[in-house]
Amino acid sequence: QLVESGGGLVQTGGSLRLSCAASASGRSFSTYSFGWFRQAPGKDREFVAAIARSGYTVYADSVKGRFTVSRDNALNTVFLQMNSLKPEDTAVYYCASRIAFLNVQATTGYHSWGSGTQVTVSS
Numbered sequence: 001q002l003v004e005s006g007g008g009l010v011q012t013g014g015s016l017r018l019s020c021a022a023s024a025s026g027r028s029f030s031t032y033s034f035g036w037f038r039q040a041p042g043k044d045r046e047f048v049a050a051i052a053r054s055g056y057t058v059y060a061d062s063v064k065g066r067f068t069v070s071r072d073n074a075l076n077t078v079f080l081q082m083n084s085l086k087p088e089d090t091a092v093y094y095c096a097s098r099i100a101f102l103n104v105q106a107t108t109g110y111h112s113w114g115s116g117t118q119v120t121v122s123s
Helices: none
Strands: 002-005 008-011 016-022 033-039 046-051 057-059 067-072 077-082 091-098 117-122
Touching (some): 002 091, 016 091, 016 117, 033 067, 046 067, 057 067, 077 091
Parallel strands (some): 008 117
Antiparallel strands (some): 002 016, 033 091
């Protein structure tokens, strides 16, 4: 089970750090890869970033250089540091877990999803 937190209201140019905490399961947290997605009202869910077991990361072009995904295996938590936020970053942000680090930009292949956390960036 995945639980996101850290969302909120921030002004343009501000920062937020999202967390995604994973509850214990039969498989070690360190063996999972994770993705962050977001969904704005009336739009499809879109890929934001992903992190592999090795720590290798992939980002959407729209967030590259502004967002950083990281993980702390000791805490069973994945983070998304978001800087230089823009109004177009406003969305519900979801984390998801998967085993294989393949085609991570697609929502398919992720077997567990959190319920999301709202991020609102005011202009």
